[in-house]
Amino acid sequence: MRQLWVPWLLLLLVACRDKAPAEGALQVSVLYGSYTPGCVRVIARDGQGHEGSKDIPRSRFQPRDTRQLLVAVFRKPDWGRELAVEVSSHESTSGEECAGPPVEVRASSEPVPIPEGDFARLELTLQAKDGDGDTFIKKEDGVAGTDCDDGRNEVHPxxxxxxxxxxxxxxxxxxxxxxxxxxxxxxxxxxxxxxxxxxxxxxxxxxxxxxxxxxxxxxxxxxxxxxxxxxxxxxxxxxxEPGTSCDDGNPCTLNDQCGPQAQCAGAPRACDTPPSACHESTGTCNTVSGLCSHAFKAASASCDDAVACTVNDVCNGAGGCQGTQTPCTASSVCKRVTGGCAAQSTCTEEPDPAMVNMACMIDPSRAGVCRTQDGVCSTFPYVPSNFNPDTVPLANIGTLTTTCVVTFDSGDMSWTPPSCATQPPQPVVVMAQDGTEMVLLAMSSLSLGADLTLRGTRPVILAVYGDATLNHSILAHGTLVAGEPVPGAGGNQDCATGEA
Incomplete structure (x- = not known):
């Protein structure tokens, strides 16, 4: 392995397999980024005042593509066991030494203990940058740079x-x-x-x-x-902004608002309120006027003309609804209509004054006259309270003529003597409102040739539909049973007192 020995206690390493001396050593890794220093100075100090340093010019940086310097600090026997390290970078050199003021200074945060026979390790990173490659260092805290924009190489002092x-x-x-x-x-x-x-x-x-x-x-x-x-x-x-009110120029839209891509749009106007039941429920909007139009329904379509007194309402094919009128008709020729309509069953009527006592037909077989009181066509000119004269069968209506004194008994409905009563009526039992049985004698005419006596257990009604010739008396006899009157012909004690 090739090593460069330096004075004092520093050695620049070119490999990482160096064996540590017995006194121990410190391996310092100096990292740098886009700015390559012109020179790096490494200073080591112990706590006893010893100090050593080494300047490393750029020409000695090896290998250069790692952006890293490895420096070995060998401890001398008389030095302390803990070393503080300071690294400074410089832009230029003077011979083999760093020249000029430092660009930046980085130091260990605290002294590093040096083990015997081994390496301690310390990493320090230089912050200076030259990102745009214009050779000018970026200005920032702790770095003596001069480049005011490290992203543009045309900008520099x-x-x-x-x-x-x-x-x-x-x-x-x-x-x-x-x-x-x-x-x-x-x-x-x-x-x-x-x-x-x-x-x-x-x-x-x-x-x-x-x-x-x-x-x-x-x-x-x-x-x-x-x-x-x-x-x-x-x-x-x-x-x-989306949601801002606007006008899309189409009167057939409502609540126009701005949307994405500055589009103004609104909800389509709903043409669902036809002007009448004879127009189609769904119409179309006129983009010029903004008004809805509805087509006419076909003729004969069902509708309601809102007139209560018409029936079978249908459309006329031109938007109109028409029905058939239901006028009221009088129930008889004896009455006239006063109001209402047949469709609602609200017809009202009254006796027609012009028809009072005028001839009319009750049915095809029976004639009558218009009564004054109620306008009914009746065979009887008055309104009895206890029977309906028009329900009496014709066969029961006689023409009573008395030729001698005769008595009618309402109990057994007999004539005594029968020879004294010519063509007597057929007696009919009718019920009073209180449930009392009564006997009705209906006659088209009455002619008394002698007195007529009425007696028996049931009241008697004499109904004469035509002329009555009363040349003699009609007598009514009551009956007492154990001193008490028995209801019947002549049994009304309010009329008189005494025994009949």
Missing amino acids: GATELCSVNVDYDCNGIQGCQDSTCQDKDCDDGSACTTGDRCQGAGASAVCTGQEVQCTQPTGACLRGAQCDPGTGQCANLEE
Whole structure:
């Protein structure tokens, strides 16, 4: 192995397999990055005041592609067991020694113990950088650099000032037109949105000005203008925020809002409210007027004309709804309609004054007259409270003529003597509202040639539909059983007192 012995206690290593001396040694690894120092100085000190150093010019860096120096510090017998190490880098050399002030200094954080017969190891990293390769060191804390921009090799101390407001090319701390070398020269104001930039003024008041690029203002509901991009010099439209209200120019959309790519759009207007039941439920929107139109439903389509008194409502094919009128009809010729309609069963009527006592037909076999009280066509001119004269069969209606004193018994419904009653009516039992049985004697005419006596257990109703000739009396006899009156013909004690 090739070794370079140096004075005092330092040895520059070119390999890592050196055997440590009995007194022990310290291997120092010095790492450096994009900046290659012109010279590195290594200093070792112990706690007893001993100190040794070695300068290593760039020409002795081996191997150079590792960006690393390996330096062995051999401890002398009379030195202490702990060594403090300091490494400094320099830009230049004088012969074999480092020249000028150090670029930076790095030191061990604390003394390093040196073992007997072996190596202790220490790694120190130099921070100086020359990323753009212009040979100027980047300015930063702890490093005596002068390059104000290590990313651009045209920027460094002594470079030609290009009068840019954003770049200090010569690193003198003055940018753009304020640099004395830029007065009245072309410049760059840092914006691509100006042309013909030139320095105007002098010193601290000098500025770089140019002609502004004029952007054509766009048209669009979701564009609020245009402006130039200082980075590219291209005009870009300014878009409204999504959700901003806008107008897409179509009256058939609602709640128009800006969306992605500055598109203005709204929800389609729903044409789902036809003007009538005879228009189609779904219509179309007119993009000029924004109004909905609905086609007519076909004729005969079912509908509702909202008129209660019509039935079978249907569309007429022109948007109209029509139904058949349902006027009321009087229930008989004796009445007239006063209101309502048949479709709702609300017809009302009253007796027709013009038809009172006028002839009418109850049914094809029975004639009558219009009654005053209720306007009913009846064979009886009055309204009895205890029977319906028009329900009495014709066969039961007689023409009673008495030729001698005769008695009718409501109990057994007999005539005594029967020879005294000519063509007597057929007795009919009817029920009163309180459940009492009554006997109805219906006659088309009555002619009394002698007295008629009524008696028996049931009340008697004499109903004369026609003329009555009463030349004699109609007598009613009651009956007492155990001193109590028995209801029947002549049994009404409110009329008179005494035994019949």
